[in-house]
Amino acid sequence: MRDVAIIGVGMIPFGRRDEDTLMDMLAYASLKALDDAGLGDKSVDAVYVGNMGSGAIQHQTAIASTLVDRLSLLPAAADTVENGPASGGSAVKNGLLAVASGYYDTVLVVGGEKMREVTGWRATDFVATMTHPTAEYPYGITLPGMAGMFTRLYMEKYGVTREHLVAVALKNQEMGTRNPYAHVEMALSKDGIYDNPAAVVNNPVVADPLHLYDACPVSDGAAALILCPLEKLKNPAKPPVVIAGFGQATDTQTLQERDDPTDLKAVTLAAGQAFEMAKLKPSDIHVAELHDAFTILEIAESEHVGFFKKGEGGKAVLAGKTRLGGQIPINLSGGLKARGHPVGATGVAQVVDIVWQLRNELPKDRQVKNAQNGLTVNFGGFGNNVLSFVLRRVQQ
Amino acid sequence: MAIDMELEEVLRPHQYEMIPYPPKVITLANGKQMVVRQAVREDVPAILKSVHPCLFIERDYYDIVSARLYGELLAWYRHRVKSEYCLIGQIDGYLVGIVNGRMETEKVGMSYHTLAIDRGLRIGSHLFAAKMEYHLEYLGQEEVLIVAESPIGFRRWMIEYPLEPTKIPHELGGGDSWLLTREIYFAAKPRLVVGERPVPQDLWEVATSDILFADDDTIRERIAGLKGR
Numbered sequence: 065m066r067d068v069a070i071i072g073v074g075m076i077p078f079g080r081r082d083e084d085t086l087m088d089m090l091a092y093a094s095l096k097a098l099d100d101a102g103l104g105d106k107s108v109d110a111v112y113v114g115n116m117g118s119g120a121i122q123h124q125t126a127i128a129s130t131l132v133d134r135l136s137l138l139p140a141a142a143d144t145v146e147n148g149p150a151s152g153g154s155a156v157k158n159g160l161l162a163v164a165s166g167y168y169d170t171v172l173v174v175g176g177e178k179m180r181e182v183t184g185w186r187a188t189d190f191v192a193t194m195t196h197p198t199a200e201y202p203y204g205i206t207l208p209g210m211a212g213m214f215t216r217l218y219m220e221k222y223g224v225t226r227e228h229l230v231a232v233a234l235k236n237q238e239m240g241t242r243n244p245y246a247h248v249e250m251a252l253s254k255d256g257i258y259d260n261p262a263a264v265v266n267n268p269v270v271a272d273p274l275h276l277y278d279a280c281p282v283s284d285g286a287a288a289l290i291l292c293p294l295e296k297l298k299n300p301a302k303p304p305v306v307i308a309g310f311g312q313a314t315d316t317q318t319l320q321e322r323d324d325p326t327d328l329k330a331v332t333l334a335a336g337q338a339f340e341m342a343k344l345k346p347s348d349i350h351v352a353e354l355h356d357a358f359t360i361l362e363i364a365e366s367e368h369v370g371f372f373k374k375g376e377g378g379k380a381v382l383a384g385k386t387r388l389g390g391q392i393p394i395n396l397s398g399g400l401k402a403r404g405h406p407v408g409a410t411g412v413a414q415v416v417d418i419v420w421q422l423r424n425e426l427p428k429d430r431q432v433k434n435a436q437n438g439l440t441v442n443f444g445g446f447g448n449n450v451l452s453f454v455l456r457r458v459q460q
Numbered sequence: 461m462a463i464d465m466e467l468e469e470v471l472r473p474h475q476y477e478m479i480p481y482p483p484k485v486i487t488l489a490n491g492k493q494m495v496v497r498q499a500v501r502e503d504v505p506a507i508l509k510s511v512h513p514c515l516f517i518e519r520d521y522y523d524i525v526s527a528r529l530y531g532e533l534l535a536w537y538r539h540r541v542k543s544e545y546c547l548i549g550q551i552d553g554y555l556v557g558i559v560n561g562r563m564e565t566e567k568v569g570m571s572y573h574t575l576a577i578d579r580g581l582r583i584g585s586h587l588f589a590a591k592m593e594y595h596l597e598y599l600g601q602e603e604v605l606i607v608a609e610s611p612i613g614f615r616r617w618m619i620e621y622p623l624e625p626t627k628i629p630h631e632l633g634g635g636d637s638w639l640l641t642r643e644i645y646f647a648a649k650p651r652l653v654v655g656e657r658p659v660p661q662d663l664w665e666v667a668t669s670d671i672l673f674a675d676d677d678t679i680r681e682r683i684a685g686l687k688g689r
Contacts (some may be wrong), residue, residue: 082519183611250580253491262654265589266489266582277489 065164067294069304069458072101073416078285078404079247086115086122086178090131093286093409094174098135101290102301108290109168110141114155114175115408116148120190121182131174141168148194149357150444151175152411153312153451156289160307163291175412176286187282191407194445196318208279210319210446211358212271217326218360219273222367226273228378230258232359233277235387236395240402242429245413247283247404278359283404287413294458305422307415308437309344309454311337317448328368331441334452335369338439342454346370349454350435351421352392353414355443356399362386365441366394369452388432396421396430411442415453422457473542476563481547481594484655485663488581492551495659495667496590499546499558504537506671507548510555510577513676517683521610522575528609528632529573532560544572547594549587553672557583559591561604569595569604570631571640574613577674578682585616589653596645605630605637621648 074096076089084092090113098108113128124130128142147154152175159173179187188206195201195210218224234254240246257267257277267275294306313333319325339345346369354369356362363377371392372380380386386394397403397417400410418438420426435457442451483497499507511533514526535541542562549557556578564570571591576584595601606623607630608614617623623638630637659667674682 184615248580250490252489253487256487256489256491260487261656262487262586263489264651265585265654266487268651 066166067306068160068163068291069294069297069306070289070415070419070455071292071297071300071304072097072099072103072290073288073419074098074100075245075287075413075416076285077245078283078406078409078413080180081178081284082180084178084284086118086124086176087127087130087134089178089284089286090127090174090176091134093176093288094131094135094172097172097174097288097290100302103170103290106170107137108140108170108172110159110162111137111143111172111174112155112158113142113144114147114151114153114173114412115144115177116146116151117177117179117190117407120193122178137172147449148444149191149355149405149407150411150442150449150451151408152287152413153440153442153444153453154411156412156415156453157310157312157451159291160310163293169292169296171291172288173291173412174286174288175409177406177408178284179282179406180284184282199318206271207357207446208271208274211360212274214319214325214446215273215358215360218364221326222375222378224360224363224378226258228363228382229274229278229359230254231381232356232362233257233401235381236356236362236399236401237277239396239430240398242427243398243403246398246402247281247285248398248402252277274358274360280357280400280405283406285404285406285409285413287409287416289412289416289419303423303460304458305419305455306458307453308456309338309340309342310452311335311341312449312451313337315448317445319446326364328364328447328450330447330450331365331368331443331452334450335439335441338452338454342437342456344437344454349392349437349439351396351418351432352394352439352441353397353417354394354399354441355410356395356401357405357443359401361443362394362399365443366392369439369441388430393432396432411440411451414440414442415455418455422455468539472539476543476566478543478545478563479598481545481590481598482657483659483664484590484657485659486586486655488583490581493663494549494551494556494583494586495663496547496549496587496655497659497667499548501537503548503671504533506673507546507555507558508533510673510679511558511575513679514575514577514683517680519683520612522683524609525573525575529558529560529575532572545594547587547590548671549583550667550671551578553666553670555671555673557587559587561591561595563599563601564605564631567602569599569601571604571606572632577679584612585652586654588617590655592640592645593653596640596642602642604640606640607632607634607637609634620652
């Protein structure tokens, strides 16, 4: 297996992009990554596109084939990778393995989704299609509903409070104001969403005990990266970052079949595999992007990957341990909460954000000083298909 | 414009006595405080300046809502509509939202429009709630006839309250009216109607000293989404 370097990254601002088609967004992000890698007119060997919903939302399939043609990358190999909200992470994994195996030398990985083309109800229904087709979906379950039940259990078992959840929302939306790629660039106040009587309207219950600002927005967006073997990298213009480890694990599709529904085994396994491959441990990580589709998930994942003991994640957020300058800064991009969650883009965007951190390319108000190692967790289904990557800056 | 007052007496509709809406202040999600108060007829030319740039925004039906609101406010200014009122929301003096409606009869209210100029803060929800509060708690009406022109409005009014469907035509000429009764309103009030009274003096002075407006580009950017997205 060859070491695989990320030599170019690109992202377009997430949000509501009425004027762009899905293909426009994928192309823009790809061109940015190609440009960042300094590939110029050089072609790539293969393209992996992470996307969950083009067939359902845009009535368009085989989008990887369309993208290579649009980008004039013919005859590059092209595959679309669909794995629910972990589609982006799966696309990165496929690209990684293709280069690591020695089969391809230059691979473009892009993730994108255009969800704002339909109403919020349709988007919620579309995301709910990942639930069990006979045991869950017909009974009206949605991902917010599932997250609500998970949160209630987690609160009961581990003492997470609404104040902990609010602290995640405040932190991540504040970081969103510092990220020009974020969908939501609006800081919240604790008074406005929690303490004040007006919070009942400002921050209504969505799926008890989760409120509006506990959930990520529905977004359009795309992100991309270029992979190549580290051994072929000569005089790189930018500090090379390698994918030092990755892991992927699955769990039962339905929550009720799990021995303990609060135990996100796939997160623990995926991150554990990534740490083992990278020969690192959680305390070696300097910055992380976790899949906070709901505030509770940032807390639960921070415990399941080993940053904190069970029951300590919420307290850690409240104590500022996950802020910039804290023990382990989490979601300095704003996370899914503020950067947004175009489902197929998220897993790629998380890696792009960590690359920027490890290259020391971000402004001071988002940059972790001397970050060497970063972690991502891309959470598919409700924890039934999870990917995790450990990235490391190569010492030159 | 020359006005023939003799003819005006024929052209101008009857006006009901309308008790003033008591102003209130609402703390928003970002911690800013929005003063909700009743506009007076003389405020209309200034308010229209903020409505005008919205006429050309297709997103979320802002164009039709703004065009109709513009006409309704102008009709009020020119004395061509019966018993209309307008409530506005201001943050630091800046106009961030407008709602209007009128008394159809002493017992029945007619809801017109809700225009949020700053988005992502539930300003529309707060102002719509203030409008219903005015009809049912201060004007003493029994019910309000309501329609929505955008899916967002449908979600906010018809679903969230929830309103009662009827076959009663609405003055705006679109779909049939939905009804807010006193029973529905008071059941929804604890989760939808908020605000504190009286408005602190400093906030009141800023709000009433002048109605401030963002420039046209800023308004368009705000309506196009959070920070222009």
